[in-house]
Amino acid sequence: MTLSATLAGSAPRKVFNIVDGKQTEAADGRVIDAIGPSDGAVIAYMPRSGASDIDKAVAAARKAFEEGPWSRMTATERGRLLVKIGEAILAHHDELSLLESIDTGKPARQGKADITATARYFEFYGTAADKVHGETIPFLNGYTVAVVRDPHGVTGHIVPWNYPAQIFGRSVAASLACGNTCVVKPAEDACLSLLRISELALEVGFPPGVLNILSGLGEEAGAALSSHRGIDFVSFTGSPEVGTLIQTAAAKNHIGCTLELGGKSPQIVFADADFDAAVPTLVNAIVQNGGQTCSAGSRMLVERAAYDELVSRVADRFRTVRVGTWDMDLDCGPMINAGQKSRVEGFVARARAEGVPVIAEGQLAPNLPPGGFYVAPTLFGPVPRSNALAQDEVFGPVLSAIPFDDEADAVRLANGTDFGLVAGVWSRDAKRSMRVARAMRCGQVFVNGYGAGGGIELPFGGVKKSGHGREKGFEALYEFSASKTVVINHG
Ligand code: NAD
Numbered sequence: 197m198t199l200s201a202t203l204a205g206s207a208p209r210k211v212f213n214i215v216d217g218k219q220t221e222a223a224d225g226r227v228i229d230a231i232g233p234s235d236g237a238v239i240a241y242m243p244r245s246g247a248s249d250i251d252k253a254v255a256a257a258r259k260a261f262e263e264g265p266w267s268r269m270t271a272t273e274r275g276r277l278l279v280k281i282g283e284a285i286l287a288h289h290d291e292l293s294l295l296e297s298i299d300t301g302k303p304a305r306q307g308k309a310d311i312t313a314t315a316r317y318f319e320f321y322g323t324a325a326d327k328v329h330g331e332t333i334p335f336l337n338g339y340t341v342a343v344v345r346d347p348h349g350v351t352g353h354i355v356p357w358n359y360p361a362q363i364f365g366r367s368v369a370a371s372l373a374c375g376n377t378c379v380v381k382p383a384e385d386a387c388l389s390l391l392r393i394s395e396l397a398l399e400v401g402f403p404p405g406v407l408n409i410l411s412g413l414g415e416e417a418g419a420a421l422s423s424h425r426g427i428d429f430v431s432f433t434g435s436p437e438v439g440t441l442i443q444t445a446a447a448k449n450h451i452g453c454t455l456e457l458g459g460k461s462p463q464i465v466f467a468d469a470d471f472d473a474a475v476p477t478l479v480n481a482i483v484q485n486g487g488q489t490c491s492a493g494s495r496m497l498v499e500r501a502a503y504d505e506l507v508s509r510v511a512d513r514f515r516t517v518r519v520g521t522w523d524m525d526l527d528c529g530p531m532i533n534a535g536q537k538s539r540v541e542g543f544v545a546r547a548r549a550e551g552v553p554v555i556a557e558g559q560l561a562p563n564l565p566p567g568g569f570y571v572a573p574t575l576f577g578p579v580p581r582s583n584a585l586a587q588d589e590v591f592g593p594v595l596s597a598i599p600f601d602d603e604a605d606a607v608r609l610a611n612g613t614d615f616g617l618v619a620g621v622w623s624r625d626a627k628r629s630m631r632v633a634r635a636m637r638c639g640q641v642f643v644n645g646y647g648a649g650g651g652i653e654l655p656f657g658g659v660k661k662s663g664h665g666r667e668k669g670f671e672a673l674y675e676f677s678a679s680k681t682v683v684i685n686h687g
């Protein structure tokens with residue numbers, strides 16, 4: 197019986213790790229409840245993996261890397277298998293979308309979009325696998341120098357709960373395309389779609405040990421994986437605090453890591469912008485996925501001359517935002533868990549207590565299940581520049597409006613947090629848009645648009661507290677491989 201068939205029925209059922217090509221439980225049989233955030237009900241039991249489970253998975257991944265058949269395949273053959281996972285994801289689109297939405301609470305159409313994007317990661321990196329070219333370097337007479345790219349070996353992947361399938365796809369597909377083998381620790385709050393995709397990987401012919409996935413708690417399975425001496429690289433997406441732990445563990449083992457740690461991304465709106473285009477995008481960029489998006493546009497910086505007009509139009513739209521269960525399929529679902537709900541409510545309560553004006557609120561649908569983790573989307577403004585709402589990542593549907601005086605002030609304000617992930621610039625003045633885009637200290641800038649999700653082809657990552665390294669696009673292939681310089685003396 198498939199997972200989603202179970203979820204649609206009455207009793208929660210056990211789900212399993214995939215280690216060395218087999219479904220396994222935690223060695224000591226312990227489980228964690230998988231909670232559906234729409235109503236707080238237990239929907240499945242997942243293994244609470246420990247250090248010994250991680251040991252087995254890393255050993256299996258090492259064997260698969262060293263002994264083949266993975267390492268003996270051509271890049272084209274590896275790529276074909278990745279494309280087959282993409283196809284299998286699309287063939288199981290309804291089932292996986294359902295899992296993703298029930299497990300995270302995200303509205304049904306967002307779950308569907310996420311699964312489509314996950315398939316795209318496997319297609320993109322599958323077809324890119326045999327295009328990871330090296331280069332030659334002119335050197336001394338009688339020499340040919342080739343720079344080739346080697347896989348790292350075994351890569352560890354620690355995945356968050358906000359876009360479980362997508363973030364799994366983006367890091368695992370890129371790593372596998374380079375010829376690595378993988379051990380994945382998804383988030384304890386949402387991992388059902390990933391476990392199902394890993395089953396599909398076995399069905400399409402992935403050799404045992406190439407893709408291992410183990411659920412568990414961060415401080416147990418996550419810490420055991422990130423500090424394991426048997427892994428050669430770590431990819432992490434999550435909070436800055438845990439990112440520091442991951443980087444410290446990687447440093448102790450002298451291995452590389454990519455860290456994607458969230459942001460406080462600004463959208464800069466000049467008075468000459470096309471407000472009709474900007475307003476829906478400004479709102480969507482903070483309510484999508486309940487604001488639980490690393491690239492959420494959580495700061496709306498508005499040229500003072502247009503502040504009142506733009507903010508009032510955003511407020512009108514904000515008041516129409518509706519929050520409900522995943523299957524109501526409204527604008528926003530619940531927060532992922534009780535802790536995240538109280539974290540967001542804490543930010544809102546503190547800002548209110550400090551006198552930051554509330555401009556507008558979204559609406560909770562009537563009769564929501566009492567066990568769900570719902571918060572009302574809130575638009576604050578003008579938010580003082582040093583306030584927590586202007587500086588800290590809320591990771592919820594809370595938008596801060598802040599006025600600026602001129603272009604230089606906008607750039608200073610946009611760059612004036614500890615984060616640097618994504619920025620948006622809205623203006624009809626092409627030269628100014630380009631100047632401001634180039635002045636942003638972050639990894640991605642959108643001009644007259646804002647793509648919070650998707651963008652499989654576009655390199656993505658941060659600076660400062662938003663992390664380092666790049667996921668997505670071809671750049672990820674360079675993260676998941678290392679150059680080797682071969683110097684041939686034929687003189
Ligand atoms: P987190 O960083 O604690 O969890 C992310 C992943 O890291 C999960 O798989 C978790 O199990 C794992 N993890 C936790 N502790 C670990 C440890 N000691 N060693 C190894 N792995 C560990 O994030 P969270 O608690 O789920 O959320 C807290 C905050 O993180 C959010 O409020 C938000 O600000 C931020 N966040 C950011 C992103 C993002 O996409 N950038 C995603 C999720 C959370």
